Amino acid sequence: MNYRHAYHAGNFADMMKHGLLLVILRHLLRKPAGFLVLDTHSGCGTYDLDSVEARKTGEWRDGIGRFDTIPEGPVELVDYLHSIQALGPMRYPGSPGLIASVLREQDRLICCELHPEDATILRHNFRRKDQVAVHERDGYTALKAFLPPRNLKRGLILIDPPFEKTDEFDTLAEAIRTSRKLFPMGIVAAWYPIKHRAPVRQFHDTLRDAGLRDLLDCSLLLRSPTDPSRLNGCGLLVASPPYHFDEQAKTLLDALLPILAPDGEGSVEIRQIVEE
Numbered sequence: 001m002n003y004r005h006a007y008h009a010g011n012f013a014d015m016m017k018h019g020l021l022l023v024i025l026r027h028l029l030r031k032p033a034g035f036l037v038l039d040t041h042s043g044c045g046t047y048d049l050d051s052v053e054a055r056k057t058g059e060w061r062d063g064i065g066r067f068d069t070i071p072e073g074p075v076e077l078v079d080y081l082h083s084i085q086a087l088g089p090m091r092y093p094g095s096p097g098l099i100a101s102v103l104r105e106q107d108r109l110i111c112c113e114l115h116p117e118d119a120t121i122l123r124h125n126f127r128r129k130d131q132v133a134v135h136e137r138d139g140y141t142a143l144k145a146f147l148p149p150r151n152l153k154r155g156l157i158l159i160d161p162p163f164e165k166t167d168e169f170d171t172l173a174e175a176i177r178t179s180r181k182l183f184p185m186g187i188v189a190a191w192y193p194i195k196h197r198a199p200v201r202q203f204h205d206t207l208r209d210a211g212l213r214d215l216l217d218c219s220l221l222l223r224s225p226t227d228p229s230r231l232n233g234c235g236l237l238v239a240s241p242p243y244h245f246d247e248q249a250k251t252l253l254d255a256l257l258p259i260l261a262p263d264g265e266g267s268v269e270i271r272q273i274v275e276e
């Protein structure tokens with residue numbers, strides 16, 4: 001396990017993923033009944049953008065670093081930027097930090113993180129938050145351990161693996177299938193990198209062939225994915241998206257795109273890859 005998210009926190013991919021994550025959370029928060037979020041690959045929870053790791057890559061400078069001030073824009077963008085600003089200067093939330101910041105008393109967050117050091121930091125970050133449970137364990141096997149949620153009927157499963165392994169797309173597709181089977185009422189959001197198009201097409205075909213329904217794919221490309229040695233963009237596959245999420249996702253990503261890819265070579269696509 002070489003991947004450490006501290007090197008990448010606040011980059012363009014985090015902005016895309018976390019902006020969309022907050023839109024989904026806002027939907028869940030509309031109803032008084034509690035919900036569960038299972039975050040299978042959690043990282044540290046929050047990050048210091050002035051750390052040795054963040055300074056080493058400087059990736060955040062081409063992400064959240066481009067938003068010194070909160071621009072006028074759609075509510076989806078402004079809401080997301082406000083929640084980052086609330087952490088204070090040079091801080092950026094990981095997915096657990098963002099989720100925990102909106103949880104109500106009746107909601108729960110289960111975090112899984114396999115890297116021992118990151119799991120320790122994560123546990124420390126949430127030591128005073130009763131609604132958050134941290135497990136140092138494999139997030140994929142956690143699906144069978146924690147789904148369906150006990151006592152809660154609504155929820156979100158966030159699957160955000162590091163893509164260090166060559167078969168990660170297959171493992172991710174299987175995890176989406178398992179999540180749908182164990183918790184059909186739940187929303188699933190799965191992040192993936194776009195280096196070139198072929199693996200993404202194959203991923204979508206695998207999901208279709210598995211017979212899954214109601215799949216929405218959101219992608220943001222910084223440039224055309226012709227050079228597979230670069231991270232050219234990323235996607236978030238959402239199963240059972242909330243009502244009108246497709247429109248909100250388009251609005252948010254269209255607002256992020258000109259700032260994250262100012263040379264005009266990027267693009268945004270929101271596509272229903274399987275109907276309900």
Ligand SMILES: C[S@@+](CC[C@H](N)C(=O)[O-])C[C@H]1O[C@@H](n2cnc3c(N)ncnc32)[C@H](O)[C@@H]1O
Nearest residue numbers: 005041042043094095113114115138139160162
């Ligand atoms: C892309 S990062 C997650 C970032 C986080 N979701 C966020 O948005 O802030 C992937 C994380 O998964 C962890 N990891 C790798 N394999 C794992 C596994 N099988 N189960 C749980 N965590 C794993 C890595 O240590 C890393 O912290």
